[in-house]
Amino acid sequence: MSALSFRLGAREGFLSFLPMSVGLIPWALVMGMAMISAGFTPLQAMGMNLIVFAGTAQLGTLPLIVAGVPLWLIVVTALALNLRFVIFSAAIAQGFRGIGAPLRWYSGHLLTDGVFACCFEKMLKVDDPHWRLGYYLAPSVWSWLLWQVFALIGVFAAGSIPKHWSLEFMATIALLVLLIPLAKQRPMLVAAISSGATAVVLRGMPLRLGLIVAIVVGIGAGFAAEHWSKKEEAA
Amino acid sequence: MSADATLWLTFVLIGLATTLPRASFIVLGGRVRLPSVVQRALRYAPAAALAAIVVPDVLVVGGDFVPLNPKLAGVIAAVAAALLSRNPWLPFIAGMAVLLGMRALSGG
Numbered sequence: 001m002s003a004l005s006f007r008l009g010a011r012e013g014f015l016s017f018l019p020m021s022v023g024l025i026p027w028a029l030v031m032g033m034a035m036i037s038a039g040f041t042p043l044q045a046m047g048m049n050l051i052v053f054a055g056t057a058q059l060g061t062l063p064l065i066v067a068g069v070p071l072w073l074i075v076v077t078a079l080a081l082n083l084r085f086v087i088f089s090a091a092i093a094q095g096f097r098g099i100g101a102p103l104r105w106y107s108g109h110l111l112t113d114g115v116f117a118c119c120f121e122k123m124l125k126v127d128d129p130h131w132r133l134g135y136y137l138a139p140s141v142w143s144w145l146l147w148q149v150f151a152l153i154g155v156f157a158a159g160s161i162p163k164h165w166s167l168e169f170m171a172t173i174a175l176l177v178l179l180i181p182l183a184k185q186r187p188m189l190v191a192a193i194s195s196g197a198t199a200v201v202l203r204g205m206p207l208r209l210g211l212i213v214a215i216v217v218g219i220g221a222g223f224a225a226e227h228w229s230k231k232e233e234a235a
Numbered sequence: 236m237s238a239d240a241t242l243w244l245t246f247v248l249i250g251l252a253t254t255l256p257r258a259s260f261i262v263l264g265g266r267v268r269l270p271s272v273v274q275r276a277l278r279y280a281p282a283a284a285l286a287a288i289v290v291p292d293v294l295v296v297g298g299d300f301v302p303l304n305p306k307l308a309g310v311i312a313a314v315a316a317a318l319l320s321r322n323p324w325l326p327f328i329a330g331m332a333v334l335l336g337m338r339a340l341s342g343g
Contacts (some may be wrong), residue, residue, distance in 0.1 A: 053253070074245060085257040091274075108257045120281065193286070199287040215283045218279060
């Protein structure tokens, strides 16, 4: 029974994430090429890709590694780039009730923006832990495979794909497609606009801390918008 | 320590700085509960984070705020495609086509 519900969950999670996952392909290709152009050997590049598994943290720390910045600053930068995952982790944590610690660690390691945005609502609603685990792991492992395979292709294709194709734009489109259904609710739209505007204004902040401030501002604005719309309904 | 060993140590530390924030609450689970106000506020986290990543990506070119650029046109096309059609691939096709078309037209 449990294997069946795991498979059913895996199927649904995989199918709902599949269209979004194309956005990972150019991102991984770019990552592979960037690591080679930073001077890594193919072994070092794939080592980083396997150990870190995070587009933003990898791309963000790469220039610092190249510049020979002190190790502690590289680690602090990586933490700042990943702070949003503490928020995501807390938001989706209830979706892992009834699941053992080793699988939680593994699931945590695989947590990405795309899978979080795609899966977190159903993870909280569905009761069956086997179904939830399948529903989460299928798109996560799929993301991991795409990330490793296409980074490897990028490592070996470095230099032969014309840069002016701007394939990385597909990653931007993928994130937007995830944002659209969320932004159909008014307070969510307010949160998105406030956060986006703040991120633009604070783009010069060191260590990309502006990203964290923007997320906090967006959450606050969404919360305030929800509060006001309830008041209007009451009046 | 050799340069190669330092690099691998750097990878491991960046890996920890990635996996620990991600696993934090997933692993702690029921032992640590966030207050309900915080949980309600967290519903806005995904929209806020996605916008914080995407908006500067589209409107900032080389560190400067440049709202009217080919990427914005590509984004408008992609959003229109996502709103008007149920085909999941169309936003990517429309967005890339408009971006590359605009670049070709402007000679960039």
